[in-house]
Amino acid sequence: MPRFRLIAAFVFAALGPLSAQPDPDERVAHLPEANPYRAVALRWLSLPESDRNALSNWMSPDPSDENAPAPPDTAQKELARSLAHDLAAAAKIGAIQSELWPPKTDPKNPDNPFYILIPDVSVMLDLARITNKVADTSPPADAIQLYAATARFGRDIRSGATLIQGLTGVAVEGIATSGASRRLNAFSPQELESLSSSWRQLPAPPGIDHALQSERNVFFIPLLERIILPGLLALQSEGVDSFDVPSRSGLSPDLKNLRLSGLIAAAGEQLIHLENIATGHTFTVTNKKPAEGVKLIRFDAKAGRAWLRVNGAPAVLDLQSKRFVSARDDIARLQKFLGIYMSNETPVKTPDWVRRALAHPDGPEGYALDLVEEYDRRMAAQVAGAQHNKKPEPSPDDVSADPLLAMMMPTLGQVARRMNAASIQPVMFEAAIRHRLGQPGATPSDPWGQPDAGKIPAPFIFEKTPDGGFVLRSAYEAQSDEPFTYKFGTPDAGVQRKPAATQ
Numbered sequence: 001m002p003r004f005r006l007i008a009a010f011v012f013a014a015l016g017p018l019s020a021q022p023d024p025d026e027r028v029a030h031l032p033e034a035n036p037y038r039a040v041a042l043r044w045l046s047l048p049e050s051d052r053n054a055l056s057n058w059m060s061p062d063p064s065d066e067n068a069p070a071p072p073d074t075a076q077k078e079l080a081r082s083l084a085h086d087l088a089a090a091a092k093i094g095a096i097q098s099e100l101w102p103p104k105t106d107p108k109n110p111d112n113p114f115y116i117l118i119p120d121v122s123v124m125l126d127l128a129r130i131t132n133k134v135a136d137t138s139p140p141a142d143a144i145q146l147y148a149a150t151a152r153f154g155r156d157i158r159s160g161a162t163l164i165q166g167l168t169g170v171a172v173e174g175i176a177t178s179g180a181s182r183r184l185n186a187f188s189p190q191e192l193e194s195l196s197s198s199w200r201q202l203p204a205p206p207g208i209d210h211a212l213q214s215e216r217n218v219f220f221i222p223l224l225e226r227i228i229l230p231g232l233l234a235l236q237s238e239g240v241d242s243f244d245v246p247s248r249s250g251l252s253p254d255l256k257n258l259r260l261s262g263l264i265a266a267a268g269e270q271l272i273h274l275e276n277i278a279t280g281h282t283f284t285v286t287n288k289k290p291a292e293g294v295k296l297i298r299f300d301a302k303a304g305r306a307w308l309r310v311n312g313a314p315a316v317l318d319l320q321s322k323r324f325v326s327a328r329d330d331i332a333r334l335q336k337f338l339g340i341y342m343s344n345e346t347p348v349k350t351p352d353w354v355r356r357a358l359a360h361p362d363g364p365e366g367y368a369l370d371l372v373e374e375y376d377r378r379m380a381a382q383v384a385g386a387q388h389n390k391k392p393e394p395s396p397d398d399v400s401a402d403p404l405l406a407m408m409m410p411t412l413g414q415v416a417r418r419m420n421a422a423s424i425q426p427v428m429f430e431a432a433i434r435h436r437l438g439q440p441g442a443t444p445s446d447p448w449g450q451p452d453a454g455k456i457p458a459p460f461i462f463e464k465t466p467d468g469g470f471v472l473r474s475a476y477e478a479q480s481d482e483p484f485t486y487k488f489g490t491p492d493a494g495v496q497r498k499p500a501a502t503q
Contacts, residue, residue: 101160148198150176231334232364386416
């Protein structure tokens with residue numbers, strides 16, 4: 001399954017219907033209490049389902065839903081207004097620290113990065129939409145405060161440790177910007193200056209490096225260390241290179257009572273302490289000196305595994321649970337990963353890349369090091385490609401010969417371009433305010449525009465629209481042959497895309 005589809009599936013899972021959650025509060029229970037938005041989210045989730053449904057339809061109506069709830073009554077709208085002002089108060093405190101936005105591990109699959117959960121994403125989008133909807137119907141002074149609070153909310157979410165949170169934060173700030181942009185023609189000069197000041201006071205958002213390093217460190221490296229490498233090392237320890245050769249190592253009775261009690265790595269020697277919990281007997285094994293029929297081959301703290309031989313048979317020790325596990329467990333996890341995420345069916349025959357990884361001159365560890373090096377090189381190249389105004393055409397060289405990287409890498413360049421486009425929005429927003437105020441000399445230039453021969457920065461392209469609004473256009477392409485364009489002063493204000501037929 002391509003990485004883009006994995007991200008999309010993950011987003012849709014995070015945005016699933018509230019009714020699918022047995023306990024709605026669980027969506028934000030993992031957030032620390034120091035995160036000021038947590039209390040606002042819990043208040044929203046504690047409302048009766050009838051109130052949530054009415055407000056959800058109000059902020060994001062579905063014209064095709066024949067069974068949509070009735071419009072919110074006066075009391076429900078007052079609830080929305082109270083929630084919006086609670087969010088504005090939380091935004092004054094802020095939550096720009098990554099530790100305030102931890103992802104949630106799946107208790108059934110705590111070591112598998114594919115099962116990382118971010119159930120708060122949909123809740124935070126709900127709060128952003130509610131606040132924006134209240135702002136849309138508020139007097140200018142209140143509206144400006146609420147739009148700015150929503151934008152701050154988005155920037156705070158972007159500090160989270162996952163790429164999904166980065167993209168969610170971009171979407172939340174976009175909700176705020178489009179809301180304020182719709183009303184731009186209705187604000188007085190003083191209100192426009194207040195709007196400009198509110199946006200300039202927002203903290204700078206994390207950049208592209210934060211978003212892509214999050215993807216690398218939260219997804220790719222743990223996947224390699226916890227699933228790929230242990231599976232390859234288990235195959236190696238079994239002396240097999242094929243999934244269709246049965247693993248020889250079941251968990252023998254003499255391993256069931258052995259537990260890890262400590263390990264040390266120093267001066268080229270690895271040392272491991274084991275305890276027999278049935279007898280209380282402890283002993284020590286090193287990679288140079290076996291004891292009591294146990295020989296330590298090596299351990300890898302990042303992979304969370306130690307590989308040993310016990311009475312001549314291969315054995316695998318899980319460093320987290322401190323218990324011995326069957327080598328076939330790691331092989332099965334690798335096989336399952338390949339089936340679910342790469343071929344849609346569990347492979348019986350071993351893929352060629354697995355054989356190549358096992359045949360690497362430096363073994364699976366050497367293959368893993370090469371994979372990290374190629375990942376970093378390709379990620380840097382994709383970021384560099386996103387720094388050009390014109391989106392480059394796809395090239396065969398963009399696709400790695402390694403199927404793991406071929407699955408993960410292709411969308412990172414587009415993520416980088418989306419982040420660059422997001423960084424244009426506040427500059428363009430300020431330019432739109434200056435256009436409204438008739439201050440061409442104070443209008444910020446297009447950060448991606450090519451200066452003329454006199455080194456004068458190029459402005460955004462300005463164009464009035466027949467409906468009384470106007471658009472600003474950057475030289476930067478968010479999509480191929482599609483310069484980033486934003487509309488202001490009309491009900492359809494926001495990012496403008498080419499009609500599908502013209503793309």
